[in-house]
Amino acid sequence: MRGTRTVRVPAEMERVFQQAERLVAGYFATRRERPERGSIEISGERYLLVRAASLSVEFFALVRELYGPGHDAQADEFSRNLLYDLSHGLGRADARHFHARMGLTDPVARLAAGPVHFSHTGWAFVDIDPRSCVIAGPEYVLLYEHPHSFEADAWLASGTFVDAPACIMNSGYSAGWCQESFGLRLVSAEVACRACGDSTCRFVMAPPDRIERRLEEFATEPSRPASRRRPYGIPDLVIRKRIEDELYRAREELEQRVRERTAELERANRRLREEIAERERVEAELVQAARLEAVGRVAGGIAHDFNNLLAVVIGQASLLERQLPEGSAERGMAGEIRSVGQEAAQLTTQLMGFGRAGICRVExxxxxxxxxxxxxxxxxxxxxxxxxxxxxxxxxxxxxxxxxxxxxxxxxxxxxxxxxxxxxxxxxxxxxxxxxxxxxxxxxxxxxxxxxxxxxxxxxxxxxxxxxxxxxxxxxxxxxxxxxxxxxxxxxxxxxxxxxxxxxxxxxxRAPETRQPCRDGAPGTARAGEAVLVVEDQPPVRRMMVRALERLGYVALEADTPEAALRLLSAGDRRVDLLITDVVMPGMNGPELAARAVALHPALKVLFVSGYPDDALLRDGVEAGRMELLAKPFLAEQLAARVRRILDT
Structure with missing residues (x-):
């Protein structure tokens, strides 16, 4: 064992304690006493001088007086607990101040300043046992002795016998300083005391959950014969500190669990809000989709009627335009009517595309x-x-x-x-x-x-x-x-x-073929005797188609209902080469009429006309190329060209 003027330490710790000795000595070298102001200053910090007995034997006696006769045990327990907690707090506060003042950051260097500071302030000389293990972890244990503890000296000087270790403040202050040095919760207990007749005051310091095992390991007094060794029990204050530490850990664990559970509930609540928002969004989308579907259906019906009206406007205007003299104002007016009608038809087609898909004709x-x-x-x-x-x-x-x-x-x-x-x-x-x-x-x-x-x-x-x-x-x-x-x-x-x-x-x-001119663009004339049956429930549209076909030389027959058309076909006294039929009509629809008409005349060819942007009745057939469909509205020239193409196929 080696040491300095104020401490005795193991050889491997001598260097760090020598540095601590120089540091602490320099701190206490600038002591200034000013009685006229009632102050004592050390390195600019104000200090107090307190009699040792007043914080030990006399303090215990005063508390016993307060408790009254017959309550010495309770009074002594109160005194021990109060002095320990007070000194533990003082040790932490002094350590924190000194470490900051001197710029100490290494845990061992910070600890080393403690015993030296302890000696300079009159608490005790410190002797550290080589079996100590000063590490920042659960295995931390510090074994040390105070050969000249101020508390033991005060009790011995009073001649008062004690049956329990008396160096309470020495224990608490040391534990507080070391706890602040290592950032580790520590408690210290005296296992031998000169006030009890032992040769020295010995202490054991360890984490609260390890202190009992360490006390049992180091509680014996080797200088006494075994027959004279005093039975040792774990001091109540140590048990209390262990319980306090357990409660502290339990509180920390509880608070952590509360934080985790709170975070879990917040996450669950956030997920619930997101799910509710997602559900509301999906419901809103479904409502919007249903609304769009309904709008599409209504729009389809309106488009059918509107396209029928435009069919008359465009068809009749195109017929009128062809009849009027080239360059005349009237012909120009008819052309403007046709052009505006075509523009309205294109707008209708595009706007209806939002609501429903329409028949797809790839070209x-x-x-x-x-x-x-x-x-x-x-x-x-x-x-x-x-x-x-x-x-x-x-x-x-x-x-x-x-x-x-x-x-x-x-x-x-x-x-x-x-x-x-x-x-x-x-x-x-x-x-x-x-x-x-x-x-x-x-x-x-x-x-x-x-x-x-x-x-x-x-x-x-x-x-x-x-x-x-x-x-x-x-x-x-x-x-x-x-x-x-x-x-x-x-x-x-x-x-x-x-x-x-x-x-x-x-x-x-990019398609390999070039765009072919629309074959519906050039009207074709009828060949001798060719007859076309027009089935349309809207008289203006029917009359427009019949008039256009007649001007091209076709024999144009007409029927306002599918039933009337079947009666005409069943009579067998008229030649019919082509059936032109609307798709949607009261009673029988266009495809049904076409099927029955072809059954009567297998060579009969069929052209469907429709004002609906999406005719589900014809979708598969038109897209597969098995059916011919001419969408309303159309020009008289487009009708003529389509008729000629079908008849020539």
């Missing part, structure tokens, strides 16, 4: 032609504050799609770009051909706006059904675009940044 289409046609129709929807720029490739850019679906794609992208520029801007529509790879060339359609743009989160969801950033938006426009484009074997992508506008780019397989 080669000139992408540039479809873009030009739709931009012309959408001019009024775009508005005057937006400048429309077209950059259409001169190359042959043909795709195979349904004309109505391709028009719907163009319209949705243009309207989306318009909505992104409420204060005006530039809308650019561009087409291009990508020839690479040669095995799969692509047609490209780009729609660019100079609007507000979108952040990454919005871009990620922009094609989700029912997702919309516009107040009152359905969130179906771009979802429909992606469905149509992917259904045609293409892809769609978007580039956008906040404040930098957006570009939607569609890539479609």
């Amino acid at each position: 080669p289409l000139d992408l540039n032609e479809v873009v030009r046609a739709n931009l012309g129709v959408l001019h009024r929807l775009i508005g005057e504050r937006i400048v429309v720029v077209t950059d259409l490739t001169p190359d042959d850019v043909v795709v195979r799609m349904d004309r109505g679906q391709l028009a719907q794609v163009v319209m949705n992208l243009v309207i989306n770009a318009r909505d992104a520029m409420p204060d005006g801007g530039t809308l650019t529509v561009r087409t291009a051909v990508v020839a690479e790879p040669a095995s799969a060339p692509q047609a490209v359609l780009e729609v660019t706006d100079t609007g507000s743009g979108m952040d990454e989160e919005t871009v990620a969801r922009v094609f989700d059904p029912f997702f919309s950033t516009k107040p009152g938006g359905t969130g179906l426009g771009l979802a429909t675009v992606r469905r149509v484009v992917t259904g045609a074997g293409g892809s769609i992508e978007v580039e956008s940044r906040p404040g930098a506008g957006s570009t939607f780019r569609i890539r479609l397989p």
Whole structure:
């Protein structure tokens, strides 16, 4: 064992304690006593001088007086507990102040300053046992002796006999200093005391949950013969500190469990709110979908009636236009009526596409032609504050799609770009051909706006059904675009940044064939004796078709109901080469009439006409190419060309 002037320590700890000796000695070297002010200062800090006996033997006697006769045990227990807790707190406070003042951070260096400080303040000389294990963990144990403890000296000087260790404040202060040094909860108990007749005052310090085992291990007094060794019991204050520590840990565990349970409940509550919000969203989507379906059905019925009216306007205007002299004002007026009627018909077709899918008729289409046609129709929807720029490739850019679906794609992208520029801007529509790879060339359609743009989160969801950033938006426009484009074997992508506008780019397989001119565009005349039976329940539409066929030289027969048509066919006294029938009529529908008519005349050919944008009765047959359908409204020339083509097939 080696030491310094104030402590005795194991050899391996000598260096750190020598450093502590110099540090503490320097601290206490600047002592200044000023009786005129009643102060004692050390390194600028004010200190108090207190008689040792007043905090030991005299304090116990005073408390016994307060408790009264017959209560010495309770009074002594109170004194021990109070002095221990007070000194433990003082030890922690002094250590914290001294460590900060001297800049000590190493746990062992911080501990080493404690015993030296202890000696300089008059508590005791410290002798540390080599069996000590000073580590920041549960195995921490510090064995030490105070050969000159102020408390033991006070008791011995009073001549008062004690049967329990008396160095309470020495124990508490030491444990408080070491606890602050290592950041480890510690408790100290005296296992031998000179006030009890032992040769020295010996202490054991350990964590509260290990202290009892350490006391049993180091409680013997080796300097006494075994026959004279005093039985040792664990002091009540140590048991109390252990119980306090257990309660502390239990409280910490309880608080941790409460925190974890609270966090779990918060997560569950958040998930519940999210599920409720998701359910409400899905319910709202279902309601919206049902509303759209209902609107689509109603719109389909309205479209049927509206298309019947437009069929009369367009058909009669085209007939009138052909009859009037070339260059006359009247012919020009008739042409304007026909043109406006056709524009109204195209608007009806496109608007109905939002509600219902319509019959899909895949054909080669000139992408540039479809873009030009739709931009012309959408001019009024775009508005005057937006400048429309077209950059259409001169190359042959043909795709195979349904004309109505391709028009719907163009319209949705243009309207989306318009909505992104409420204060005006530039809308650019561009087409291009990508020839690479040669095995799969692509047609490209780009729609660019100079609007507000979108952040990454919005871009990620922009094609989700029912997702919309516009107040009152359905969130179906771009979802429909992606469905149509992917259904045609293409892809769609978007580039956008906040404040930098957006570009939607569609890539479609380029068709190998070129766009064929519409064969319905050139009217054909009748051949000798060819007869056509027109079945239509709307008299104006029926009369328009009959008049157009008669002017082309056909024998035009008419019937206002399917039953009347069957009676005419059953008579067998008239030649009928072609049956033209409306699809939706009271009683028997068009396909049923056609089936019964062909049963009567196997060579009879059939052309269906309909004002519905989606005729479920004909969808499979038309898309498979087994049935011919002419959508209302139509020009007299289109009717004539379709009739001629069917009869020539």
